[in-house]
């Protein structure tokens with residue numbers, strides 16, 4: 066077998082008798098894993114038993130494997146390192162599926178380890194046997210079934226390498242119980258992983274860079290579309306240098322927020338379905354879009370037929386399969402975004418862009434008037450108020466993990482992110498229940514950060530069991546439940562597109578303050594805007610996880626909104642108070 | 651350049667490992683690409699299999715098929731040979747009715763189509779024919795009135811003309827283990 070040749074013969078002194086289970090932890094330690102998130106069961110018990118011999122690896126007992134996968138995901142997004150989660154065979158493995166898919170859609174480096182029934186039982190429908198490699202085929206970057214202890218070390222090292230290299234993604238390693246139990250002579254593998262045929266890196270081509278520079282020089286209304294790739298390739302500084310030299314403004318995707326500082330004069334804000342109106346209009350008027358590490362998701366383009374028809378398009382992307390997938394581009398550059406920006410920098414010229422910036426300013430129009438921050442105080446508590454105040458009170462420095470729904474969009478609009486890796490959210494899969502466990506993972510990655518969860522009453526209840534994990538681990542995250550009594554985002558669609566028929570969206574919830582209390586945690590409730598500051602201060606001062614139940618306006622909607630499949634410039638806007646006044650009898 | 655979907659032929663060298671066929675089939679299913687034909691077989695290099703894949707795709711989709719195939723770790727090298735001078739063949743085995751009265755007629759058709767007789771029994775013959783799918787279809791049509799009992803065909807295999815070798819050895823030797831090497835550079 067090709068595998069054995071990787072063992073380093075130069076290190077015979079390190080040879081020792083090890084079980085597969087021990088090898089698992091040795092390789093994890095070698096890969097620099099400090100913490101993993103898991104849940105035991107029959108088929109993974111040998112690994113858990115061996116874990117006791119490796120106290121330097123912290124294991125966090127989760128309350129549901131989905132939470133474990135999201136924790137590994139949050140850990141990875143906050144740190145840039147590979148997150149690790151563990152589950153047993155069968156139901157343990159299937160519980161990981163949503164978390165793995167979430168990581169896949171957002172290209173998060175993760176290694177998921179599952180126990181499997183013994184190799185001789187495979188295929189027999191044994192107790193808790195499920196073909197998790199088969200199930201996760203389309204939602205992993207790659208996956209493995211290991212049936213022999215001899216193959217374990219090499220496979221695990223490959224798994225980590227594959228997870229973090231190129232366009233990152235989750236890798237699952239399914240390990241049979243007998244492979245964990247078997248003892249073999251083990252020599253730590255130190256040689257680099259060799260994977261003939263795997264092409265994680267692509268060289269930049271001179272002609273393409275020259276062509277890009279020319280297109281940029283010729284453009285009058287250029288716009289950068291900054292995606293998750295900016296964060297992943299740590300390209301913030303390169304992007305700043307590039308923008309400041311060229312004067313090109315930056316629009317961000319949801320996952321790109323923070324990759325370019327929101328307070329920078331060239332930062333326009335978020336694009337797409339709930340993007341800022343002027344950003345979407347600017348895209349439609351642009352004559353050159355420079356897409357950096359983003360993939361033209363349907364939530365950012367709207368109707369493809371009318372999307373940015375006046376613009377030439379340059380697409381810089383690490384994954385060649387993304388180029389020309391949704392939007393046809395004039396120039397595709399396959400490569401690392403940071404490297405591409407660095408290579409482009411000396412080739413571009415400074416250019417004054419007065420008319421274009423004036424035009425973008427004009428496009429802002431009456432947006433400020435329509436902004437809920439500027440509407441007359443009705444005494445109601447709006448989600449936007451909560452998030453805006455939280456941004457102000459934390460000076461924009463918190464690491465925020467948002468869930469999925471209206472509150473997620475308000476977070477993106479009102480918490481202005483100046484730093485990369487300080488907004489963590491499930492963008493691609495849109496997984497409700499992601500935020501609390503992902504925040505736990507992020508806190509383990511960045512214990513010094515102030516971590517806030519912004520979550521809906523619906524999403525919170527999907528993984529609220531992880532409060533118990535917070536309590537057991539004694540870690541501190543602050544949970545802001547934006548409690549509107551509805552599955553708000555779905556309710557909003559029902560209001561707009563289904564004649565206000567609220568089918569299965571009103572939601573009755575437990576008393577979240579008592580729920581926190583039941584976990585031995587502090588719970589607070591806020592019903593008025595002037596109570597926000599005190600509650601936030603109390604949460605920040607309290608040791609341990611705090612839950613705040615923000616009782617917000619129930620039927621507010623997120624604006625602007627591009628209806629699914631509509632033209633990007635065709636937005637539903639928040640009714641302007643001035644317009645409303647005119648209509649008053 | 652064509653924007654309309656046309657029939658494309660890809661060849662792919664893949665590591666001969668468990669599950670590789672499932673991965674490729676899953677990729678095509680997930681991306682909603684319809685496989686017209688897919689054949690897998692051995693190669694002159696130990697541990698590698700070679701696939702010939704036919705699908706309907708326009709130029710853009712064809713490029714993405716290639717890019718997505720490369721994302722599979724088992725895939726070593728892919729080439730769209732649609733526009734390359736190449737030899738494309740199917741092999742079919744056809745069991746046809748042939749008694750004393752019709753046998754001569756069947757054998758005559760075999761001659762015309764350069765098919766071989768590989769089994770003879772009282773009531774029938776098994777014929778072997780290689781060629782393009784068109785040729786095999788043509789043969790099948792003329793046999794049909796005589797009574798086709800069963801047929802099986804391999805699906806298309808293809809190879810480019812000339813003496814150029816696929817850069818398989820080069821790719822097998824590139825490790826992709828160093829983060830500082832662009833892999834394009836490494837092999838080209």
Ligand SMILES: Cc1ncc(C[n+]2csc(CCOP(=O)(O)OP(=O)(O)O)c2C)c(N)n1
Nearest residue numbers: 470471472495497521522523524552553554
């Ligand atoms: C697991 C999952 N199920 C269903 C959905 C569909 N969905 C998207 S947003 C939403 C409502 C979320 O409600 P809540 O968590 O209360 O947040 P809100 O929109 O009210 O802020 C639903 C049901 C989803 N994204 N994820």
Ligand SMILES: [Mg+2]
Nearest residue numbers: 521522551553
């Ligand atoms: Mg809600």
